[in-house]
Amino acid sequence: MEIGISTFVETTPDPETGEVITHAQRLREVVEEIILADQVGLDVFGVGEHHREDFAASSPAVLLAGAATQTKRIRLTSAVTVLSSDDPVRVFQDFATLDGMSNGRAEIMAGRGSFIESFPLFGYDLQDYNELFDEKLELLLKICESEKVTWRGGHRPAIKNRGVYPRPVQNPLPVWVGSGGNPESVIRAGQLGLPLVLAIIGGRPLQFAPLVQLYKKAAAQAGHDISKLPVASHSHGFIADSTEKAADKFFPSTQQVMNVIGRERGWGHYDRSSFDAARSFEGALYVGDPERVAEKIIYLRKNVGITRFMMHVPLGTMPHDDVMRAIELLGTEVAPRVREEVSTWEKNQK
Numbered sequence: 001m002e003i004g005i006s007t008f009v010e011t012t013p014d015p016e017t018g019e020v021i022t023h024a025q026r027l028r029e030v031v032e033e034i035i036l037a038d039q040v041g042l043d044v045f046g047v048g049e050h051h052r053e054d055f056a057a058s059s060p061a062v063l064l065a066g067a068a069t070q071t072k073r074i075r076l077t078s079a080v081t082v083l084s085s086d087d088p089v090r091v092f093q094d095f096a097t098l099d100g101m102s103n104g105r106a107e108i109m110a111g112r113g114s115f116i117e118s119f120p121l122f123g124y125d126l127q128d129y130n131e132l133f134d135e136k137l138e139l140l141l142k143i144c145e146s147e148k149v150t151w152r153g154g155h156r157p158a159i160k161n162r163g164v165y166p167r168p169v170q171n172p173l174p175v176w177v178g179s180g181g182n183p184e185s186v187i188r189a190g191q192l193g194l195p196l197v198l199a200i201i202g203g204r205p206l207q208f209a210p211l212v213q214l215y216k217k218a219a220a221q222a223g224h225d226i227s228k229l230p231v232a233s234h235s236h237g238f239i240a241d242s243t244e245k246a247a248d249k250f251f252p253s254t255q256q257v258m259n260v261i262g263r264e265r266g267w268g269h270y271d272r273s274s275f276d277a278a279r280s281f282e283g284a285l286y287v288g289d290p291e292r293v294a295e296k297i298i299y300l301r302k303n304v305g306i307t308r309f310m311m312h313v314p315l316g317t318m319p320h321d322d323v324m325r326a327i328e329l330l331g332t333e334v335a336p337r338v339r340e341e342v343s344t345w346e347k348n349q350k
Contacts, residue, residue: 001301001342002308003335004044005037005327006079006234009057012260012316015252021317023056027063029320034067036324038074040331046079046109046234046310051117054260061094061106068102076102079234079310080111080178080197084132085118087156088140089164096168104169109197110137111178112185128155134188137177141192144172176232179211186211190218190229197232197310204282205233205300212305232308233300236315237286239293239329240322246287251275253316254285286311290333297338302345309338 011026013019034045045067047060057063060078068076076098081091091108099106112133119126135153142149143164152158177189178197189196196215198208216226236254240246251272258270279285286293293311300306311330314323 001297001339002043002230002232003297003330003338004042004046004075004308004310005033005330006046006048006310006312007033007057007314008048008050008055008312009063010054010257010314010316011056012054012253012257014317015256026056027066029323030057030063031067031070032320033323033327034064034074034076035070036327037331038067038071040328041335042074042327042331043335044075044077044107044308044310046077048079049082049113049118050115051121052115059094061098064106065098065101068098068105071102071105073105075105075107077107077176078109080109080113082113082115082118083110083136083140084112084129085122085124086136088136088143089159092140092143092164092173093166095173096166099168099170099173100166106168106170107174107176108140109176109178110140114180114199124155131155137175137192140175144175178234181208181211183211183214186215187218190215190220190224191222193219193222193224193229195230195232197234197308198306200233200235200284200300201312202278202284205235205284206282206303208233209304216305230307231305232310233304233306234310234312235284235286236313237293237311238313238315238318238322239288239290239311239326239334241289241329243288243292246289247276247279249318249322250285250287250315253314253318257316290329290337293330294334294337294341297334298341298345301338301342 011021037045047057047063049060051058064076095106095108139151148163149159150161176195176197179185180199219226238246238250279287286296297309313326
C-alpha cells in the first residue's frame with residue numbers, strides 16, 4: 001500500500017484575507033512540500049497540469065525536477081498530464097529527463113483532463129476530445145517501448161523511424177491512466193495493461209468498487225497479470241492533531257474552490273453540511289486526525305481495492321505551515337498505521 005500527496009498548486013484567493021499568493025511563491029512552497037514528503041517516508045508526490053490563473057503548475061515535469069535532486073526515494077508523477085492537448089514526444093522527453101534527474105523515480109499520469117483550458121490554448125478542437133487522447137496515448141506508449149518510432153495518426157504529423165531522447169532510467173517509463181470514473185476509460189486502461197488512477201472526490205468511495213472490478217476483468221481478458229496492476233485513488237483530504245481542528249481548517253478553502261468550480265459547471269451551493277457529510281466515514285473527504293484518516297484509507301483498501309492512496313492537499317489556498325504539518329502527519333503517523341494494518345490483512349487473505 002503506497003501513500004502519497006497530490007497538488008494542483010492552487011493560487012486561489014485566501015478565504016479569510018482575500019490575498020492571492022504569487023505563482024512563484026506557491027511553486028517554491030510546493031518544492032518544500034515535496035522535500036518534506038520524501039523526508040517523512042511518503043511514497044509518491046503528484047502535480048496536476050492546469051492552464052488558468054488560479055493554478056500555477058502548467059508544467060508539472062519542470063516543477064517536479066525542481067525537487068528531484070533534493071529528494072532521495074519519493075516517486076514523482078504528474079497528476080495528470082493533459083495528454084490530449086500535448087505532444088506525446090515532448091511529454092516523454094520531459095519525463096525521461098525527470099527520470100534521469102531523479103535516478104528512476106518519474107511517472108506519467110495521463111488523462112483527458114476535466115479542465116479544458118488547454119485545448120483552445122494549444123489549438124485543439126474539443127469535438128476531438130476522446131479521439132485525441134486515444135491517439136496520443138498510443139504514440140506515447142510506442143515511444144516508451146522503443147527508442148526508434150514509426151507511427152501515423154490523424155492529429156499529429158507522422159514519425160518514420162526517428163529516435164526519441166533522452167531514454168529514461170526506467171524501462172519502460174511508467175504510464176498510469178487517470179479516470180474520473182467513466183467505465184469506458186477504466187476498460188481501456190485494463191485492456192492496455194496500464195495502472196489506473198481514480199479521482200474519488202465525491203459521493204461514496206464504495207461506489208468505485210465495481211469500476212475496479214471492471215478494470216481487472218478487462219485486464220485479465222486481455223491477458224495481463226492483474227496482480228501486477230496497481231490501482232490508485234486521488235482524494236481530497238487534510239490532517240491535523242484533532243478531527244475538529246482539521247475540519248475547521250480545511251472547510252473555508254474547500255468551500256471557496258467548490259463554489260467557484262461549481263458555478264462554472266452548474267453544481268449546487270457547497271456549504272458546511274455538504275462538507276460534513278463528505279467527511280463522514282462513508283464519504284469521499286479524508287479529513288481528520290491521523291487515526292481517523294488511517295481508518296478511512298484502510299477501509300478503502302479493503303473494500304475498493306485501492307493499492308495507492310494520494311491525498312490531494314491543499315484544496316485551494318491554505319497556510320503553508322498547515323499543509324506542511326498535514327504532510328508530516330500523513331508520513332509519520334497515518335502511513336505506518338495503514339501499511340501495518342494492510343500488511344496483516346493481506347497475509348490473512350492468503
